[in-house]
Amino acid sequence: MNCTLLLVGTELLNGATLDTNSIYMAEELNKYGIGINYKLTVGDSLNKIVDAITFGKENSDLVIMSGGLGPTDDDLTKTAVSKYLNKKLLVDSDELNELKEKFKERGITFLNKNLKEVEKPEGAVSIKNDVGMAPAFFIDGIVGFPGVPRELKNMFPKFLKMYSEEMNLNIDPIYVKDLLTVGIPESILEEKIKSLFKDPNIEYEFLIKDYGIIVRMQSKMSNKNTVEKIKEKIYNIIGDCIFGEDNERLETKVVNLLSEKNYSISVAESCSGGMLAEKLISVPGISKIFKEGIVSYSNEAKINRLNIEEKRIDEYGAVSKEIAKDMLDGLNSDVAISITGFAGPTGGTEEKPVGRVYIGIKVKDKIVIFEHNFKGDRNRVRAKAVLQSLFELCKILEEDE
Incomplete structure (x- = not known):
């Protein structure tokens, strides 16, 4: 029908x-x-x-x-x-x-x-x-x-x-399974898993959303077991890039993990300009764990609000792994995220081009700094930085036992 x-x-x-x-x-x-x-x-x-x-x-x-x-x-x-x-x-x-x-x-x-x-x-x-x-x-x-x-x-x-x-319909509902991915380009994603897409009774597609790239499989409910078997094979290939399924969202998953562990969180943002804080604050219940969000866009704000020494900014540059770490040190919470980078369209250098972003994550005494080179216009770079920071934090929290 x-x-x-x-x-x-x-x-x-x-x-x-x-x-x-x-x-x-x-x-x-x-x-x-x-x-x-x-x-x-x-x-x-x-x-x-x-x-x-x-x-x-x-x-x-x-x-x-x-x-x-x-x-x-x-x-x-x-x-x-x-x-x-x-x-x-x-x-x-x-x-x-x-x-x-x-x-x-x-x-x-x-x-x-x-x-x-x-x-x-x-x-x-x-x-x-x-x-x-x-x-x-x-x-x-x-x-x-x-x-x-x-x-x-x-x-x-x-x-x-x-x-x-x-019509005396023999109802066989449509079954949709979405796998939500971050940190892998659509073309590479397809190349890695397209060999699994052979069943003519299942429709496959890739959808780019502001919360990641979706791998969607759609069929009849009677084919659910087949879809689930293919899903498990996809996990075996790209599981480290999958953060959830169907209606899950990274910010909700992160807030749930923080709440379970009773961890507070703060964020310091430069190029993302508050987008990360907005994502987290959109989740109900965040008020119990969210301490503060600082948009330290200028060097002056980094110095005055996050207590970063001016000589370190002069030495390493505001967009650097060192300053990403210093931004974390300026926050007082169990968990912290910092983002600093060149969103473009100007501001980059040959050594650090537009799209270069450093993401710092602190969970208790553990600190990790990530370097990424994101493609796209100004807003896409900012959005990708926020998404990636939540993804990296999610992985660390899941490993933190």
């Missing part, structure tokens, strides 16, 4: 509105084993919507539409469906009375144009909207929902339950 998602609205094309509905629908469809063949976005044009419906019907079992069910002239979804099916638009008297009652309860004047909200193609089944005005409708393998996310979320599960029963 497969489908086409059809998102209706010019605002989705011109960037005025961000599409979140398709993400939600994909997650719900996974539970029923319904794959998505295509995702189309179309503006508020009757002919273009009809063309998109035609494409979806020709290339999938089910067309799922979102948007265009409101009362205004640019709400054309139902008109397009009726044109495609060559069916009249009708109004159910009970649904009309229910709609008018909703308007009355909200103290809103009902206008003739609001009739559009309960129109539906002849023969269509309505899906009750408990949180908004317009009900969804289903007819001949086409289902239409309002574009308002909370209304979609109210009706979409109802539809899937109804549809699975009507």
